[in-house]
Amino acid sequence: MRILIISQYFYPENFRINDLCFGLQENGHKITVLTGKPNYPNGKFYKGYSFFKNRFEKINGIDVYRSNVFPRGSGSGFKLFINYISFVLFGFFKLFFIKGKFDKIFVYAPSPITVGYLGIFASFLFREKPFLWVHDLWPESVKDAGGINNKFVLRLVDLMTRSIYYFYDSILVQSPDFKKYLIDQGVNEKKIIYYPYYAESFYRVVTPKNTIKKMFPEGLNILFAGNIGVAQSFDTIIEAARILRNKIDIFNFIVLGEGRDKQRVLNKISEYSLQENFKFLGSYPPDQMSDFFAASDALLVSLKDTKIFSMTIPGKMQSYLACGKPIIASLNGIGAEIIRNASCGYVSNSEDAEALANSICKLNKLSIEDRTRLGSNARNYYEKEFERNRLLKRLIDIFEK
Numbered sequence: 271m272r273i274l275i276i277s278q279y280f281y282p283e284n285f286r287i288n289d290l291c292f293g294l295q296e297n298g299h300k301i302t303v304l305t306g307k308p309n310y311p312n313g314k315f316y317k318g319y320s321f322f323k324n325r326f327e328k329i330n331g332i333d334v335y336r337s338n339v340f341p342r343g344s345g346s347g348f349k350l351f352i353n354y355i356s357f358v359l360f361g362f363f364k365l366f367f368i369k370g371k372f373d374k375i376f377v378y379a380p381s382p383i384t385v386g387y388l389g390i391f392a393s394f395l396f397r398e399k400p401f402l403w404v405h406d407l408w409p410e411s412v413k414d415a416g417g418i419n420n421k422f423v424l425r426l427v428d429l430m431t432r433s434i435y436y437f438y439d440s441i442l443v444q445s446p447d448f449k450k451y452l453i454d455q456g457v458n459e460k461k462i463i464y465y466p467y468y469a470e471s472f473y474r475v476v477t478p479k480n481t482i483k484k485m486f487p488e489g490l491n492i493l494f495a496g497n498i499g500v501a502q503s504f505d506t507i508i509e510a511a512r513i514l515r516n517k518i519d520i521f522n523f524i525v526l527g528e529g530r531d532k533q534r535v536l537n538k539i540s541e542y543s544l545q546e547n548f549k550f551l552g553s554y555p556p557d558q559m560s561d562f563f564a565a566s567d568a569l570l571v572s573l574k575d576t577k578i579f580s581m582t583i584p585g586k587m588q589s590y591l592a593c594g595k596p597i598i599a600s601l602n603g604i605g606a607e608i609i610r611n612a613s614c615g616y617v618s619n620s621e622d623a624e625a626l627a628n629s630i631c632k633l634n635k636l637s638i639e640d641r642t643r644l645g646s647n648a649r650n651y652y653e654k655e656f657e658r659n660r661l662l663k664r665l666i667d668i669f670e671k
Contacts, residue, residue: 271669272300272371274396276388277378278339278357280305281329282316284556286585287378289470292330293662301332302372304364304388306339306357311528313343337364354382361388365395374669375400383408386434393437401669402434403442403465405585407451410578432456440668447581447604463668467588468661472557475594475649478564486565487549489520490634492598493566495559496586498529503574506600508538509623510630511547517631523570525550526562563593567641568615568633572600575620583608588656594649596633596641600626612651614644 273294279285280303295301307324308316318324319336327334338360343349365388375398377389389400409427435441435457442465443449449462498504507523514521525548532550539548554562563569569590573579580603587605590597597615599606606617616632618625633641 271373271666272302273374273376273669274302274304274368274372274392274398275376275378276304276361276385276392278306278354278382278385279310279378279380280308280334283308283310285310285378285380286467286470289658290378290662290665291332293658294665295330295332297662297666299666302368302370303332303334304337304361304368304392305334306337306361307341309339309341309353313341313349315341335364335368337361354384358384358387362391365392372396372398374398376669377402378405379403380405381408381411383431383434386438390434390437399439400437401440401442402438403444404448404452405444407448407578407581410451428455435461442668445581445583445604451581465665465668466583466656466661467585468656468658469588469592469652470556471658473560473589473592475592475645476560476564479561482561482565485551486524487520487522489522490518490630491522491524491566492568492570492630492633493524493526493562494570494572495526495562495589498525498527498532498535500531501574501579502529502531503572503600503621504531504535505538506572506621506623506626507570508535508542508544510626511544512542513624513627514630515544515547517627518634521547521630521634523548524562524566526552526554526559528553559589560593563590563595566595568596568598568630569593570598570600571605572626573602573605573620575602579620580604588652591648591652591656594645596636596644597648598626598629598633600629608651608655612647614648614651 275291277287281288291301291303307319321338325336337357340352340356342353375389375392377386377400379385379402386402389402393400408431409424432455439461440463441461442463444466446464452462453459539545571584571586584605597609599609599617600620602620609615609617616629618629
């Protein structure tokens with residue numbers, strides 16, 4: 271099958287669409303990618319790329335057409351808006367340079383949803399119906415994660431989103447709870463297909479490496495991996511740490527990742543004199559994450575208490591499950607439901623610091639055998655619900671229906 275995949279982000283940027291493209295190619299399908307010049311997350315073009323360089327590449331046998339794009343810069347509202355719109359505008363013209371015919375057109379839409387317009391243009395140009403894979407709910411995500419509350423702006427975003435959905439016959443969603451929201455936006459229920467993330471094959475159960483263990487301090491080590499942003503509700507984690515100082519002798523929150531909220535988080539940790547309980551290790555390549563996960567006692571996922579986040583399966587969830595470690599979750603909705611169904615850890619409500627601290631205390635009291643059992647439950651649930659090869663095959667089945 272010849273598949274055109276449209277995504278604003280692609281390798282060397284770190285997004286799940288990379289492995290999906292490589293996986294489909296490995297399974298004998300011919301993949302072509304339309305994407306932008308890599309500049310996420312730092313807001314500058316990667317080394318070797320510029321506005322006028324690297325317009326076409328071949329990566330692992332995949333033809334990659336790179337549209338010009340204005341870098342996102344610091345990620346401020348205006349620069350982000352220009353970044354999103356520039357990919358749509360430049361991408362429209364880039365479509366005319368893509369050679370060949372396609373059996374399917376697949377659009378990857380984490381944020382922004384504006385990439386959906388390119389799928390519509392491509393469907394007219396190549397005369398194939400496009401598929402849209404939705405990862406965020408607009409305009410709800412703009413309001414909750416982006417902090418935009420202007421009613422006029424939100425209404426415009428809502429109208430834009432509805433117009434995009436209208437042109438797609440098949441809309442894939444990463445969470446089953448997205449379905450009702452899309453129906454409320456006027457999407458025909460028959461169009462909506464639940465298709466979740468999976469974790470790349472390098473997320474697996476491994477033996478802890480001494481080199482990694484030496485990077486961790488003594489005591490109970492709870493690891494958080496991913497973006498340090500407003501959505502992740504680090505204030506809840508910090509408040510839980512304050513509570514835990516009176517309950518556990520030695521504990522640490524190990525943080526892997528960067529994000530726009532990091533400096534504010536560091537300032538608040540200092541304000542409460544919690545520096546001894548937090549260790550920020552920076553960012554590491556995804557294929558090293560399993561080693562860090564293995565060296566921890568449990569993995570932490572947290573989100574703000576909002577409607578949209580209660581409907582979302584956090585992107586790190588599948589990676590955590592695949593690595594077979596206990597999970598501590600400060601979540602509402604579908605994410606919490608997965609942890610409970612998997613019987614792989616402890617769940618507390620979003621932004622409830624007292625309950626989060628209690629969850630960590632419960633984990634601290636467990637024997638090594640009981641923690642291992644929780645980890646095994648996590649891996650078993652992953653293989654049942656989110657295993658990579660099964661989901662790659664399911665995507666092809668969706669295409670062929």
